[in-house]
Amino acid sequence: MTRIAHIxxxxxxxxxxxxxxxxxxxxxxxxxxxxxxxxxxxxxxFDTIAELDPxxxxxxxxxxxxxxxxxxxxxxxxxxxxxxxIKVLQNFIERTGIPVLILEGNHGLYRLLEVSLLDTxxxxxxxxxxxxxxxxxxxxxxxxxxxxxYDKLDVFCFPFIDHAVLEKTGDMVTRFDDWITTHQGxxxxxxxxALAHGMDLDQTxxxxxxxxxxxxxxxxxxxxxxxxxxxxxxxxxxxxxRFDEIRHDKGFIIVDLEKAGETPVVT
Numbered sequence: 001m002t003r004i005a006h007i008x009x010x011x012x013x014x015x016x017x018x019x020x021x022x023x024x025x026x027x028x029x030x031x032x033x034x035x036x037x038x039x040x041x042x043x044x045x046f047d048t049i050a051e052l053d054p055x056x057x058x059x060x061x062x063x064x065x066x067x068x069x070x071x072x073x074x075x076x077x078x079x080x081x082x083x084x085x086i087k088v089l090q091n092f093i094e095r096t097g098i099p100v101l102i103l104e105g106n107h108g109l110y111r112l113l114e115v116s117l118l119d120t121x122x123x124x125x126x127x128x129x130x131x132x133x134x135x136x137x138x139x140x141x142x143x144x145x146x147x148x149x150y151d152k153l154d155v156f157c158f159p160f161i162d163h164a165v166l167e168k169t170g171d172m173v174t175r176f177d178d179w180i181t182t183h184q185g186x187x188x189x190x191x192x193x194a195l196a197h198g199m200d201l202d203q204t205x206x207x208x209x210x211x212x213x214x215x216x217x218x219x220x221x222x223x224x225x226x227x228x229x230x231x232x233x234x235x236x237x238x239x240x241x242r243f244d245e246i247r248h249d250k251g252f253i254i255v256d257l258e259k260a261g262e263t264p265v266v267t
Contacts (some may be wrong), residue, residue: 063105
């Protein structure tokens, strides 16, 4: 059996979007408390996963590790956000030996620069695995799969890429769909999952992913933990960051795959 912990949308460095005035002590204090909640929840996630029995074989993060930069805030993540990611991930991997794979989402993404904060993070945590938008562009350009392989599992990666951006670049939509069907095909002998960041709502969830027969599709972008379709789940965000999330379940997902081709057990 293969056991997977699926987490997502941790948004380290997140602060209230509006209503915080500089040097207004009460408002700045509340903003700091909210930011700290995200750091504490990130630590709690990995502490909980480390204690699971039976243990998981891998942790997959389906995007938005950091909250910024994004289209509404071009600033890099706060130093404490980056330090928290390094410390928690390094300690978890050293303590458990369990691999961690992080996908690039639409937050924490420098849209105009061909660099990734996840690549920088990997320099600090060498045993960490990442899949970035630049990795995706390179794979499509070179007609290669974007896959991370482990002893008991293959993971095909679909970092965030805006469908509108693809449409502006000639035949890229067709090339992207062709690339998925040609190069992102599963191994029928080995449990295989997809790791993707996108939603139907903003047309960033590419439907070709659902035609490939993956044993499980680990989704990010929607902060509500829920089932998208058979074998496809959003892990949601582990912490509430908007009032409309007050009734959302928060946490992470455990996926048990008995063997390739069988229905996953999701808890």
